[in-house]
Amino acid sequence: MDESNAGSCRFLKAARCCNSGRPPVWLMRQAGRYLPEYQEIKQKHSFVEMCSDPDLAFEVSMQPYRRFGLDAVVVFYDILFLAEAMGAPLEYNPGPKFLEPLRTAEAINSLADPDPAGHTAPVLETLARLRSELPPEVAVLGFAGAPFTMAAYLVEGNFHRSGEWIKRLMNEAPDLLHALLEKLARATGSYLGAQLQAGADTVQLFDTWAGLLGRDDYRRFAQPYQEAVFDSIADSGAPSILYVNGGSHLLEEMSSSGAGVLSIDWRTSLREAREFLGKEIGLQGNLDPSILFGDPAEVSGKANQVLDEMAGDGGFIFNLGHGVLPGTPVESVRALVEAVQSRE
Amino acid sequence: MDESNAGSCRFLKAARCCNSGRPPVWLMRQAGRYLPEYQEIKQKHSFVEMCSDPDLAFEVSMQPYRRFGLDAVVVFYDILFLAEAMGAPLEYNPGPKFLEPLRTAEAINSLADPDPAGHTAPVLETLARLRSELPPEVAVLGFAGAPFTMAAYLVEGNFHRSGEWIKRLMNEAPDLLHALLEKLARATGSYLGAQLQAGADTVQLFDTWAGLLGRDDYRRFAQPYQEAVFDSIADSGAPSILYVNGGSHLLEEMSSSGAGVLSIDWRTSLREAREFLGKEIGLQGNLDPSILFGDPAEVSGKANQVLDEMAGDGGFIFNLGHGVLPGTPVESVRALVEAVQSRE
Numbered sequence: 001m002d003e004s005n006a007g008s009c010r011f012l013k014a015a016r017c018c019n020s021g022r023p024p025v026w027l028m029r030q031a032g033r034y035l036p037e038y039q040e041i042k043q044k045h046s047f048v049e050m051c052s053d054p055d056l057a058f059e060v061s062m063q064p065y066r067r068f069g070l071d072a073v074v075v076f077y078d079i080l081f082l083a084e085a086m087g088a089p090l091e092y093n094p095g096p097k098f099l100e101p102l103r104t105a106e107a108i109n110s111l112a113d114p115d116p117a118g119h120t121a122p123v124l125e126t127l128a129r130l131r132s133e134l135p136p137e138v139a140v141l142g143f144a145g146a147p148f149t150m151a152a153y154l155v156e157g158n159f160h161r162s163g164e165w166i167k168r169l170m171n172e173a174p175d176l177l178h179a180l181l182e183k184l185a186r187a188t189g190s191y192l193g194a195q196l197q198a199g200a201d202t203v204q205l206f207d208t209w210a211g212l213l214g215r216d217d218y219r220r221f222a223q224p225y226q227e228a229v230f231d232s233i234a235d236s237g238a239p240s241i242l243y244v245n246g247g248s249h250l251l252e253e254m255s256s257s258g259a260g261v262l263s264i265d266w267r268t269s270l271r272e273a274r275e276f277l278g279k280e281i282g283l284q285g286n287l288d289p290s291i292l293f294g295d296p297a298e299v300s301g302k303a304n305q306v307l308d309e310m311a312g313d314g315g316f317i318f319n320l321g322h323g324v325l326p327g328t329p330v331e332s333v334r335a336l337v338e339a340v341q342s343r344e
Numbered sequence: 345m346d347e348s349n350a351g352s353c354r355f356l357k358a359a360r361c362c363n364s365g366r367p368p369v370w371l372m373r374q375a376g377r378y379l380p381e382y383q384e385i386k387q388k389h390s391f392v393e394m395c396s397d398p399d400l401a402f403e404v405s406m407q408p409y410r411r412f413g414l415d416a417v418v419v420f421y422d423i424l425f426l427a428e429a430m431g432a433p434l435e436y437n438p439g440p441k442f443l444e445p446l447r448t449a450e451a452i453n454s455l456a457d458p459d460p461a462g463h464t465a466p467v468l469e470t471l472a473r474l475r476s477e478l479p480p481e482v483a484v485l486g487f488a489g490a491p492f493t494m495a496a497y498l499v500e501g502n503f504h505r506s507g508e509w510i511k512r513l514m515n516e517a518p519d520l521l522h523a524l525l526e527k528l529a530r531a532t533g534s535y536l537g538a539q540l541q542a543g544a545d546t547v548q549l550f551d552t553w554a555g556l557l558g559r560d561d562y563r564r565f566a567q568p569y570q571e572a573v574f575d576s577i578a579d580s581g582a583p584s585i586l587y588v589n590g591g592s593h594l595l596e597e598m599s600s601s602g603a604g605v606l607s608i609d610w611r612t613s614l615r616e617a618r619e620f621l622g623k624e625i626g627l628q629g630n631l632d633p634s635i636l637f638g639d640p641a642e643v644s645g646k647a648n649q650v651l652d653e654m655a656g657d658g659g660f661i662f663n664l665g666h667g668v669l670p671g672t673p674v675e676s677v678r679a680l681v682e683a684v685q686s687r688e
Binding site for chain 1: 506508511512514515516555557558559561590592593610611612613632634635636637638642666669671
């Protein structure tokens with residue numbers, strides 16, 4: 001595999017399948033509500049303020065790194081701001097909600113191409129600061145929602161577990177959905193390109209809801225648009241990560257998206273995924289974040305199971321299968337991270 | 345396979361893997377909001393009234409049969425009434441909500457064993473009427489929620505897609521959850537036994553939320569309690585069905601539950617499931633209910649794909665992968681059912 005740019009960074013080596021030491025570790029939603037130092041800032045500022053002010057976003061992004069010494073720092077931001085930048089009114093109360101769900105051709109056509117220097121500029125500034133202040137062995141991660149998942153949020157307004165409206169649109173007016181997905185793929189590609197230019201070493205594309213699709217629909221409505229996004233940033237040479245929740249039936253399709261790393265959840269076995277995928281693609285995951293509600297000794301035990309299962313795998317990145325949950329005990333997160341770090 | 349009791353009933357033959365004609369067809373939530381004749385009754389009665397009055401429940405159960413001539417009639421009722429019968433206050437507004445989510449040992453211990461002749465007696469009367477009025481070639485289906493799924497509803501109160509509280513309980517106090525699951529398994533076994541005695545030819549156990557679990561957790565918290573339920577009704581000799589939503593990673597575990605038929609969704613390929621499972625177990629499914637929002641010609645096309653894929657399979661029962669959605673066009677349901685029926 002290509003070792004260029006990996007240098008001393010454990011994360012980038014693993015993302016290029018050429019890591020020879022312990023796996024790197026970071027956690028989805030590692031910055032957030034479970035941390036007391038986050039709560040302190042949250043008392044004075046809204047979530048939107050914390051994302052939009054690069055001083056606050058930098059501080060919040062750094063909190064879990066300072067506490068646990070993780071191998072990657074992910075920028076504190078939200079995938080939905082890109083849609084807001086395209087003209088979709090968005091409210092947090094406290095969960096996100098698009099005030100005018102997109103369900104007509106007119107509404108979909110009125111979405112504008114976003115200006116990376118405009119509404120989403122703060123994330124670029126935060127990424128630049130993270131990259132300049134963190135040591136080179138720590139990777140800086142940017143991210144975005146994948147077109148299907150962004151479309152699902154936009155069409156549902158307030159996302160429901162079954163994706164009833166997005167699936168209705170998929171069947172009632174597939175061409176309209178394709179038009180929306182194309183627009184989102186274009187915006188997302190240039191958005192991630194700007195993040196990489198600003199300082200991100202790698203980016204993760206969250207197709208969180210694509211696991212609701214059967215394989216045929218995934219091939220029509222999710223995979224081509226993931227591919228378009230990854231294509232548009234391929235020139236950067238940066239490794240990229242694709243995350244799908246509940247995608248155990250989609251491994252083959254995920255592997256042909258162009259992503260260098262697949263991020264899977266607890267429903268897919270890491271070892272079976274590795275056997276199926278071969279050694280040319282990175283694997284990230286996969287513990288159920290709810291295990292962190294167990295006591296620290298149990299948490300260590302479960303982390304060690306994963307570490308044993310993936311021992312010697314040069315393309316493995318240790319993570320959860322979904323974001324850290326609010327209310328998670330800090331000591332369990334510490335036990336998890338230390339289990340990985342003590343492998344060296 | 346055992347052909348006893350199958351007689352002229354296409355559904356029972358398929359459930360015993362010895363059907364030689366076209367597959368039987370019925371649809372989960374085939375009675376309900378998408379039918380104008382249902383809406384007419386709904387204008388005068390609440391959902392709870394419609395379930396609790398055997399005259400109304402009989403009428404509503406029969407509506408889709410009268411319209412489409414299906415091979416099985418499922419009784420109109422709700423899985424949550426069993427928990428209400430155990431003492432958990434339940435409200436529909438319009439979605440169901442347990443008013444006092446069970447999250448303490450005290451609350452869990454206070455659940456009582458239900459009396460089948462009590463609160464849930466109407467469903468038994470409705471089943472008896474359905475069995476006595478329908479011709480023998482039409483199967484009558486009873487059902488219940490599986491212990492894990494019932495526990496998820498009880499613990500969450502108002503179910504969220506991620507199952508945050510039930511998973512928290514699973515990790516923080518597994519023994520307490522096991523106590524709840526045991527109690528639910530006992531109640532569910534005697535409840536389904538009573539349904540079979542009253543007139544049901546077969547029963548479906550809905551473990552709708554068990555697909556949120558990884559394999560290890562499924563083996564600990566879902567599978568043993570499904571097994572306990574199926575064990576307790578094994579003497580009846582009736583075939584039973586196990587449904588899991590999003591269970592493509594759990595096929596092996598599902599197959600050892602004791603169910604005679606596995607009901608799978610659009611994320612699992614029927615053909616691959618058949619190859620994996622062998623020919624001794626029935627398979628039911630699996631179209632995404634959202635395809636019914638497409639035009640009738642497309643619906644027929646998708647039904648025919650499934651029919652071709654499973655042609656000659658003596659253990660196949662045609663169904664959706666989840667319940668019919670509100671707002672589904674009646675003509676699409678007709679096109680779906682006719683595609684199956686025209687295979688003869």
